[in-house]
Amino acid sequence: MVFRDERWPEGTPSWVDLMVSDQEKAMAFYSGLFGWTVHPGDAESGFYGMAELRGRSVAGIGRTPPGQDVPAVWTTYLAVSDVDRTAAAITEAGGQIVMPVLEVMKAGWMAVAADPAGAVFGLWEAGDHIGTQVTAAPGALAWNECLSRDYAVAKPFYEQVFGFGFQDISGDGFDYSVLLLDGRPVGGVGTLPESAPPQVPSYWAAYFWVADADASAAKVIELGGTVDGKPFDTPFGRQARVTDDQGVSFMIIAPNEQSGEPEGWEA
Known part of the structure; x- marks a missing residue:
């Protein structure tokens, strides 16, 4: 087991998360399979849960926001040093921004994009949260x-x-x-x-x-x-x-x- 505390290099898949309708069911499944300990957040964070191994973050499990009909999938986030600049580069290269840049409290900044062939992925500019540790x-x-x-x-x-x-x-x-x-x-x-x-x-x-x-x-x-x-x-x-x-x-x-x-x- 290797622990990491430094930001991931630009372009590295640095985080994954899952948004589902039944968060508690997902927490039980993945904890049973991987031995994760999942800590659900508060209302301010949308009850987003951080999955941990030995007290270190490895993935996120959250609730699908009410009224949003989005598929439940594991989303891969690529590390970036400037999420706004990368979002602009994505559109210039023929991709699209699915969810605009959002500041996630002190954790960092994120956006969700799709490449020209339709594959959806996230962008993560680290603040206090570097991604998987x-x-x-x-x-x-x-x-x-x-x-x-x-x-x-x-x-x-x-x-x-x-x-x-x-x-x-x-x-x-x-x-x-x-x-x-x-x-x-x-x-x-x-x-x-x-x-x-x-x-x-x-x-x-x-x-x-x-x-x-x-x-x-x-x-x-x-x-x-x-x-x-x-x-x-x-x-x-x-x-x-x-x-x-x-x-x-x-x-x-x-x-x-x-x-x-x-x-x-x-x-």
């Missing part, structure tokens, strides 16, 4: 990737706005590039699998570390969620696509022989 442990954020219906449009958009470099690892039937900042992998952008139903839009996927993918997949089912197929091995870890008990999809991933354990890993 734990890595390399079960329950911590492991990876974020944009799966797009128009890879050829999405890839140059993220390069223009965030200055990403790319490591192409495409294969037969799919395109995929690792997003690089100063040569360091921070995320990915790829094509949405052909197996995805036509109503599924481009989206950012969140992966969470677990100690044992098979055991965690079984736990998902025990908690009322579902598992898409069976866990499978990749060069990056053993993973599975799962859905919580309110229909929200995300990925779980555990170290395997091919990937090895990340630096500082503590199960």
Whole structure:
């Protein structure tokens, strides 16, 4: 387990949160799966809950605002040093701002945007809250990737706005590039699998570390969620696509022989 107290570099996926109609149900599900302790906020914060591991923030779980018909999804936030400047760059590059810049008390500043292919993501300019403070442990954020219906449009958009470099690892039937900042992998952008139903839009996927993918997949089912197929091995870890008990999809991933354990890993 590695703790972090410094701001995340520009463009790094630094936070994820989930807004759902039943916050208490979500808190129970994810606490049961990941061992999180979730502290709901007060009325001023909209009762936004901070999920923690060993007293350090790892994710947010909030209530969908009354009267807002928005899908329940895990939203990935990219760290920025100037949210207004980045929002302007997004529109210049062909994206759009879905939710204008908002000051979140002393925590920081946020906005929600969509790339030209429709994938929605957040921007986070840190104030008192830097984003996730734990890595390399079960329950911590492991990876974020944009799966797009128009890879050829999405890839140059993220390069223009965030200055990403790319490591192409495409294969037969799919395109995929690792997003690089100063040569360091921070995320990915790829094509949405052909197996995805036509109503599924481009989206950012969140992966969470677990100690044992098979055991965690079984736990998902025990908690009322579902598992898409069976866990499978990749060069990056053993993973599975799962859905919580309110229909929200995300990925779980555990170290395997091919990937090895990340630096500082503590199960």
